[in-house]
Amino acid sequence: MKAQTTPDTDAPGAGVTDPVMQVRGLGHSYGERQILKGLDFEVGRGELMCIVGPSGVGKTTLLECLTGLRRPSEGQVLFDGKRIETPPRGLAIVFQDYSRSLMPWLSVLDNVVLPLRSAGMAKAEREAAAREALAEVGLSDFTGSYPWQLSGGMQQRVAIARALAYRPAVVVMDEPFASVDAQTRADLEDLLLRVREHLGITVLLVTHDIDEAVYLSDRVLALGGKPAGIRSLLTVDLPAPREQVSTKALPRFAELRSQVYRLIRNV
Numbered sequence: 001m002k003a004q005t006t007p008d009t010d011a012p013g014a015g016v017t018d019p020v021m022q023v024r025g026l027g028h029s030y031g032e033r034q035i036l037k038g039l040d041f042e043v044g045r046g047e048l049m050c051i052v053g054p055s056g057v058g059k060t061t062l063l064e065c066l067t068g069l070r071r072p073s074e075g076q077v078l079f080d081g082k083r084i085e086t087p088p089r090g091l092a093i094v095f096q097d098y099s100r101s102l103m104p105w106l107s108v109l110d111n112v113v114l115p116l117r118s119a120g121m122a123k124a125e126r127e128a129a130a131r132e133a134l135a136e137v138g139l140s141d142f143t144g145s146y147p148w149q150l151s152g153g154m155q156q157r158v159a160i161a162r163a164l165a166y167r168p169a170v171v172v173m174d175e176p177f178a179s180v181d182a183q184t185r186a187d188l189e190d191l192l193l194r195v196r197e198h199l200g201i202t203v204l205l206v207t208h209d210i211d212e213a214v215y216l217s218d219r220v221l222a223l224g225g226k227p228a229g230i231r232s233l234l235t236v237d238l239p240a241p242r243e244q245v246s247t248k249a250l251p252r253f254a255e256l257r258s259q260v261y262r263l264i265r266n267v
């Protein structure tokens with residue numbers, strides 16, 4: 001399911017027809033230092049949006065404000081029309097550092113089951129949800145393994161399964177594929193596209209990798225400036241389904257890639 005955006009591709013304030021998240025006048029300061037200012041945008045239900053920008057611009061700060069992990073100094077974030085104060089039930093987060101987020105003494109299955117206790121599911125339901133999520137990421141044969149017995153890419157798939165087991169409407173990911181090799185990264189990108197299509201989830205993903213942002217996104221949100229605002233909210237009009245070799249060989253891919261590069265470099 002794709003977000004339906006208005007034809008106005010480059011206007012940050014452009015509305016989406018069915019927003020799952022609405023960001024209104026968002027700003028954030030650490031002490032006297034203002035990092036983010038005046039952000040207004042919406043994320044459509046089922047949309048995949050990547051957030052890019054130079055190092056230190058405020059991408060993680062924005063994600064923290066979007067998830068309710070950090071209270072913004074200004075403005076508000078609405079999730080399904082309700083203001084976010086703490087991480088809402090329908091939102092799951094995947095961090096870059098899978099090696100620290102998985103418990104080495106728990107099996108793959110138990111790593112996925114454990115956080116579901118706080119979601120108020122009964123024991124049998126927790127295990128069924130975990131098994132379903134592990135099947136979604138292709139790890140059904142590894143439920144009894146321990147994280148340290150798996151490759152980095154497989155461990156990150158466990159972390160993704162743990163997020164999916166909550167059956168979230170929105171998955172927020174901060175540099176989720178930064179710690180794996182290039183081939184594994186490509187595999188995980190394709191896994192994310194498949195899972196997103198299959199489950200109809202909304203994905204918000206921070207990345208430093210411009211190719212990754214263009215390859216994955218329906219829209220790319222580029223942050224820039226000091227304090228940072230939205231430099232552009234760019235619609236990626238590449239055909240679906242995306243495919244690592246043929247999509248990246250398209251002239252339009254190269255155009256979009258240079259456009260995002262220029263936005264980030266401000267050239």
Ligand SMILES: Nc1ncnc2c1ncn2[C@@H]1O[C@H](COP(=O)(O)OP(=O)(O)OP(=O)(O)O)[C@@H](O)[C@H]1O
Pocket residue numbers: 030035053054055056057058059060061062
């Ligand atoms: N808890 C904090 N207290 C004070 N300053 C902070 C805090 N967290 C981040 N900052 C500062 O805010 C700015 C934005 O940081 P943030 O991590 O959001 O940027 P980023 O775009 O995610 O960076 P990177 O691309 O390097 O991961 C940086 O200058 C950072 O030093």
